[in-house]
Amino acid sequence: MPDSATLPGMQDALALGLTSAEYELICEHQDGPPNLLELAMYSLLWSEHCAYKHSKKLLRTLPTDGPHVVLGPGENAGAVDVGSGLVCAFKVESHNHPSAVEPFQGAATGVGGILRDIFAIGARPIAVLDSLRFGEPSSAGRARYLLDGAVSGIGHYGNSIGVPTVGGEVYFEAPYEHNPLVNAMALGLASRERLVRSAAAGPGNAVILFGAATGRDGIGGASVLASAELGGAGDGEDGAGGDHDKRPTVQVGDPFEEKKLLECSLELLDRGLLVSLQDLGAAGLTSSAAEMASKGAVGIDIDVASVPLREPGMAPFEIMISESQERMLCIAEPAQVPAVHAVCAKWEVLSAVIGTVTERSRLRVFEGERLLGDMAVGALVDDCPLYDLAPAKPARPLYPAPARALDAHASLRETLLALIASPNIASRRPLFERYDAIVQSRTVRRPEQADAAVLALADGGALAVSIDGNGRRVAADPYRGTIEAALECAANLACVGAEPLGATNNLNFGNPEKPHVAWQLSESVRGLGEACRALQAPIVGGNVSLYNETPAGPIYPTPVIGMVGRLPDARRAGRLGFARAGDRIALAGPFAPALPASELAKLHGEPLPDGLPAAELQAVCSAQALVREAVRDGLLASAHDIAEGGLAVALAECCLAGGVGAEVVLEDSLGQAAPLEALFGEGPGGFVVSGGADALDALAARARARVALISIGVVGGDSLTIEMAGERVTAALSELDEAHRALEALS
């Protein structure tokens, strides 16, 4: 047990992840060396995870405002107006390092944390999406262990708390082998006037902690786990790798406790009992109290002796930095305190007044009458130094070529079947079947029914949501790859008839102190800003996860983008599957297929190219508008954007989703490219749409001169046949289906 009589020094500061310059700055702020409690609190609030010290300057370049934005970055979650007096709150967050150490609890508490962010602003959580990255499933078993644990953990939490998991994505790539990514996005709905902020206000008001009791779990997670590189492969027969000793810093989730906490929080807000509300996440009470005080330009006194504890003998610093899950902090006027306790008792949720709002902007920690720590709120929250990155494009390729999985001389048919069965393209059914996608009775489109999830609203409209981010293409070109990821999100929304309202992002990168990672990060953020401006999808919140690297190197740079849109009529939400024999099929948009950095290039074991072709942003936006309007007008029977695996894979997916085949003939207009490139090349901007002959004529009239549109075939039969340049590829639906089930072998 640390002795608070002896002051810690520089060595302790370094051990807690601070730099020597930061320690000296803290000493300046404190007028002398901080004691252990103060140092622990500084070290967490000044960690990358809490202070964004390597990313804040970049994030300031992102567009954050727009006509629909109600809450921008800085609150627990962003929010956009969705009409009829409602707002949609949403945010994506990562729980990468905890999931690398203990995938089930890491992923489960990731979901728990993002849900608390949503109900902390007064919104009822209505959906979860996940974005996962693992090593190749064929590798020694670790990727499968992590995948199984993470999917089980997400399902366990979301299913048990009654929030549907409506969509997501997963990629398997070698650079994630020892550093998987587990990002979770949540959406919530609230009436506009019910939104609550997190700023503490009103000196004399009570600070109330409610929810689970505080234990020793997750001590120091924000600095030790989230803001340092992982120790590496380790000896890992048990799948735990070399980070065994970090396991105590992973929190344990209890969705039942959070379900009660959710209902309790919303009832407290419904009854107007709270001044403000904040969830406890990374750095526990320390960050929640400091942030509430900072936003309200007030101070907070906390008495650690009043905090309900799960175990005896906890030191004050442990109480202040514990990351025990399922806890909330609120501010209430003294007269309302009994009513707050009564609502908490009704939901069988613990509650305790643990402090008071004060006028001076100090965060003071007491144990009974004894003052243990006294810090300026501004020093804790705002004065962490921000660092400029030193970006430098790497002179040599950062990532080894992927292992070859397909002979370059394979026939077009073999290639199609291999792609359909490849881990990044095969059906996600074995994974999403472990999630409840329908609880709350809003889900109009479930996974594999459409490119985006669609959730009905009471006014007859619907929300659409998609999450995307192809790390391999970002690795090839951080700027253009990130633009593609944002375009892909918006394309998915267009396919169900939705227009973007806003976006959230989680930037998963390696160590930003290394010039090549700094370059990836700054180029990626530049692309994200440009794409979101073009798409009119402002970033209303998000998260940064850095230091995702092991001795084997950094992960692929992986900006994960979640985008929320609205469509006016839920009944006309688009579908991806071909619907009727006899429907015409068209290819819409400025699609320029290219093989470098494609899934096929990966299967061929080709190294990443240095750069991707530029996307014609305005042309892609026009194509998205054409598809969106056509879906909204009920013209189309199906719409699907072309992504991994190119046109041939997109056609096969439309066939599989609809349970019907297609006859496709590609004319020379597409076919100046070699067949391999035309069929399997990738690039943004392409859509496969189908509908009746009249409908497609009408679409062609709308597209004229504005958007490229070519008729390429007819729906029907029980196989997919594609002819071009004298070549003919054909595969029976049953063969495609069997190949598409490849992931079943993993589960």
Place this chain on the structure above:
Amino acid sequence: MKFGVLRLPGSCDDVDALQAARRVADAELIWHADRDLRGADAIVVPGGFSYGDYLRAGAIARFAPAMESVIAFACDGGLVLGICNGFQVLCEARLLPGALLPNSDLRFTFRQVELEVIAPSAPFTGACPRGERLSIPAKHSWGRYYADQPTLDELDDAGQIVLRYAPGENFNGSLRDIAGVRNAAGNVFGMMPHPEHAVDQLIGGSSDGLCIFQSMRLAVEEGLVGA
């Protein structure tokens, strides 16, 4: 006609069941700590993870004060429907025979399943279309219906097996493909799939579950059952 929908700590599909019931009759939520069933003509014990499914799915919920009233209501002949976790609760409360065990693959699964109505009669399936399958979603990790062989034979002989998974649809390993059973008196019924999630073509593409709620309304209105 009024449905009462139980709200237990950890209920997740309570509002869904409430909304589904309101498509055919009045309905309101009943708080777990209240013993007053508020004049309900029929009770729905909804899906979810009551009390976190701790100890065993449904094992703690049966002791809730409201459940004492539900048990008395059922013993008086009142109509009680248990869905998913509600089915588990009714088995734990001994209102229904058998038990729900972990799925044979030990995993949570969400899937739209086809069901065969084995006993198309009042009070729970009287309004279901004859000879047609129902397309209703199921989502659970403890849904494998189990009872010993003599009990299963009895259930078969007495016509207490109300719903079966259609061939190839039994993903959880339920014995004799049982998806829903009723008690000997016929007034208590439990099913693992979620009829309240199949009441609107827009949400999920099927309204086949509505006939369960319609059947219950008809049974009450025609005075076939009552507490």
